[in-house]
Amino acid sequence: MINLVIMAKCLKSVCVVNHTSEGCFLQGIIAVAARRALEKEKIDSLEKLSGYSENEIRQMRGFGEVSMKKLKSHMNENHFSFTENEHDFSETSIET
Secondary structure (H helix, E strand, O other), X not given: OHHHHHHHHHHHHHHHHHHHHOOOOOEOOEOHHHHXXXXXOOOOOHHHHOXXXXXXXXXXXXXXXXXXXXXXXXXXXXXXXXXXXXXXXHHOOOOO
């Protein structure tokens, strides 16, 4: 019985460490829905985020005025900004 309690405590600490190491980008800065939208697009750093235009980010589900304001403020504090150029996804073609 004591071994099970010790093992449970060990597993709990491992799970907490693993859980907090993933998905920490912008945690506490913007809402969960907005963070999930960025995660879905594989945007996990300010460097990657700065490759998108403000309009592209606004179009993502979960981004409202408050999230965008907080995001822009955080980016400015860390010397990043959105690009002026939007991605042109229409140029991507599938060759047959």
